[in-house]
Amino acid sequence: MIHETIGTNEWEWAGKPYAAIKDVGRQDGSILVVPVGSVEQHGHHLPVITDTLLVEAMVHGAAESLRDDVPILVTPPVWSGFSPHHLSFGGTLSLEFEHLRQTLEDIGRTGLENGFDAVCFVNGHGGNAALIDALVSTLGKTTDAEVLGTTYFQLAASEIAALRDSDPGGMAHGGEYETSLMLYLRPDLVVDAMIEEGTRWDEHYEWGGGDLLEGGQLSVYREFEEYSDTGDIGAPELASAEKGERIHDIVTDELGAMFTAIHEHNR
Template identity: 70%
Template structure:
């Protein structure tokens, strides 16, 4: 499949027989990591599976840096997210909010039933973020296991700022950040440079979101065709594989440290 894991079989749930999974789950401080992506338009130059490809790669990249004595497994990615704001462009598959919540709750609950001490959702799509925050609570209140959630592109923002060339608004949907990562991880899926046309994120409200690295304290719903003719928001023309490698190394190191901290807290 187009979003096949780039990760090691050592931490891949899907590649193991069930007795090996339950042995890992029953170890002290076991951690189950659930990558959550989407299938949605990313302009003319990136595939619709971009969010799923990237979050899966980030999670596996982080898990590979964790010592083998840390009991950790990564589920297959939840590949469809909540993306109604992308539907006008076509190419988007979106789950209903309640359906996605139920999927994430069920995955977490059954992971806990296998014996895991902690479940960590790692999100790769902005439209999923508030829902994952809610699921941390809806599952957390019903179990003694620890439930956590994060969105990978909100990590290490100061370090990423030092990598970027674009101004605020250039690292948005299909912009410099995501296009650089795709050029590093899956250049075969990135269109030629003449197709990389994005519009700088220009939100009316100063408190609204302005960038992947600057989400803003004000939530505003807008269909993405109000922001961009192509569907891409940001500066994809500034992307490079070299920047993508630096972003990848930075974020996977942050995730590895998080996974170890979760294990240590629950051991």
Template identity: 65%
Template sequence: MMYDTIGRGEHEWAGMTANEVRTLGSKPGSILIIPVGSIEQHGNHLPVVTDSLLVEAMVDAAVERLSDVPVVVSPTVWSGFSPHHLTFGGTLSLEFENLRSILEDIANTGLENGFDAVLFVNGHGGNGPLIGSVVSTVGVDTDAEILGTTYFELASDRIAALRDSETGGMAHGGEFETSLMLAVRPDLVGDPAEREGEPLDEQYRWAGQDLLDGGAVGVYRSFDAYSESGAIGVPEAASREKGERIRSIIAEELASLLSAVHEHNAQRLPNDY
């Protein structure tokens, strides 16, 4: 995402030549990874780039664990669907249909380089339903395998075992995201006095309670209905050590998913397409 830090690594689309992209795309079981984040307020202690930065960091950590898996990571799609954050300012949001079209176009043009699979890795809760729809709209028109996941929903049971807050404390800008940011970019985290949030208090018990509990019922609310600062959860419970452990767990699970996708698609016969 930060183009002045792009390297010439074998997995980073933006730092590769066109021939290098096509060469990896042509390998059996190749995967194009598309990280999707957002630019939105995260209270008084986290930067607006939090979701985009963290999804990129989680993908990088997973790819580092892979060996002999042909993957290419596209530049992070940094703007998401975030109308529920607009009242706090600092948020850049795309319309639902616009973002869906952008993701479809990235996937479809990326597939022209021969990839056998596309994996959208989402880092913002508000993008979840949209990612699900793109998996279908792209998937119906291609023989490649199209998948989508939200990184903080991977290994939620293992991550829950690390928490110090009760349910509701690992919501937007809370214990989970603040811990990860302390591990990934501590220089962008406000000092402890600024780490103020309110535990999520959703009216319906069937609805999502925090990032690890998405709930069975969706409901739209502007975030100012939940919090005065814009942060929801208990950021005071965050720590760098906890963030490192969470990152390791997510990287392990995402790497396992990527390996499984690679193995499945590498074994598909031509007449399976």
């Protein structure tokens, strides 16, 4: 059954006839936005669709905040990411790095053929971040359109840090940040009884980062169960719907400002 809300927003690619898509693409400074998420375990209290659901919500919130004269369309989210480090817990669906990069290249390339001046990939999963960075270059060198990429939880980090009740490490995977957003956006998918004090981030190298707001300067690969017995890391017990609303509003405002800047640069 096709989702009954598809096409109810003017910026949704999926609900438009092809001619309407090309009409948007031909406008000066037009932007194609591709949300990229994942399906992976998020502990016992959050659903596996968390990353995809959240990045889609952030992109839609940003699109809704834009002036009517910013021509923008948002594709359906790419729901499978690069998540090999989560597979041992179960419930995770992961693509190979090159398969995902090539899939996103194809989506971006064919989307741009409708006349768009820019494409922006908005990522919602930490494991995709390096891939999105690579994609900007590999797709960018093949087109005259502008190719951009960002990870939404890296935006407005200082403002969101002022909202946190946890110490560094508390806003990691399935922690205070993501649980707050889910309590605000989809509380029906949060298993309240399973929200408990999470495992705190414990990386051997001090350069390895702390959580979603503090990515660190050193990359290291570890299976996720080396960090956590339950699959989540951080402080989900400090999450709240009120905090999730503030995070949502701050990030969507910042993302909307980014989209406006992309539009103005490409006019």
